[in-house]
Amino acid sequence: MNALPLCCFAPVSWYVLYAEDSFALSEEEYFQKQTYRNRFDILTGNGVQTLTIPVESTGGERKLLRDIRISPEYNGKKTLQAIRSAYGNSAMYDFIEQELEELFLKEEKFLFDFNMRSHNWVCRWYPQIPKGRLIESKIPEERLAEPKIHFVKEMEVERWKQRGTRPVELKSYPQVFADRFPFEKDLSILDAIFNLGKTSVKALGHVNNS
Numbered sequence: 341m342n343a344l345p346l347c348c349f350a351p352v353s354w355y356v357l358y359a360e361d362s363f364a365l366s367e368e369e370y371f372q373k374q375t376y377r378n379r380f381d382i383l384t385g386n387g388v389q390t391l392t393i394p395v396e397s398t399g400g401e402r403k404l405l406r407d408i409r410i411s412p413e414y415n416g417k418k419t420l421q422a423i424r425s426a427y428g429n430s431a432m433y434d435f436i437e438q439e440l441e442e443l444f445l446k447e448e449k450f451l452f453d454f455n456m457r458s459h460n461w462v463c464r465w466y467p468q469i470p471k472g473r474l475i476e477s478k479i480p481e482e483r484l485a486e487p488k489i490h491f492v493k494e495m496e497v498e499r500w501k502q503r504g505t506r507p508v509e510l511k512s513y514p515q516v517f518a519d520r521f522p523f524e525k526d527l528s529i530l531d532a533i534f535n536l537g538k539t540s541v542k543a544l545g546h547v548n549n550s
Contacts, residue, residue: 380528510545
């Protein structure tokens with residue numbers, strides 16, 4: 341079974357992959373900077389915006405994701421404000437606003453806990469996705485391997501093949517700012533939820549098995 345990193349409101353293609361029985365969460369992995377482990381992309385009136393959950397410095401030390409602390413500088417209200425500006429006019433915003441406040445305003449010390457809560461919340465919108473599928477590493481901590489898939493947006497087909505898996509083919513759907521921008525694919529799963537509501541993963545895309 342292939343391991344996926346535990347991301348923060350992961351991209352749509354991440355969830356298309358995770359919906360397959362051959363993919364699971366990596367319970368133990370090293371934190372990597374500038375990845376979707378602590379950031380996610382939304383579509384605003386000015387284009388794509390990346391929102392970040394700031395974390396405390398590791399001082400150059402390599403640490404497991406479960407040991408990464410969220411920075412005291414994190415401002416959940418500011419993140420919510422950005423989301424409201426982007427999706428306040430979406431079909432689902434009024435139904436989701438209170439739940440998002442509970443997610444972003446609850447104090448969490450560790451990024452792993454925040455990401456797991458956000459993942460479990462997303463799974464409620466896609467009943468086909470089992471939220472508890474984890475890979476427990478049996479490797480000693482000092483020898484932990486990275487997940488086989490270093491989740492990168494818009495991976496080229498050849499790179500997917502090198503990772504031993506298959507590319508995701510995404511479908512388009514109506515977005516809030518469709519009158520300003522062409523369809524922006526593979527944003528945070530939040531974009532799909534705000535615009536589509538509860539739907540099937542098949543409405544988002546599929547893993548190319550050919």
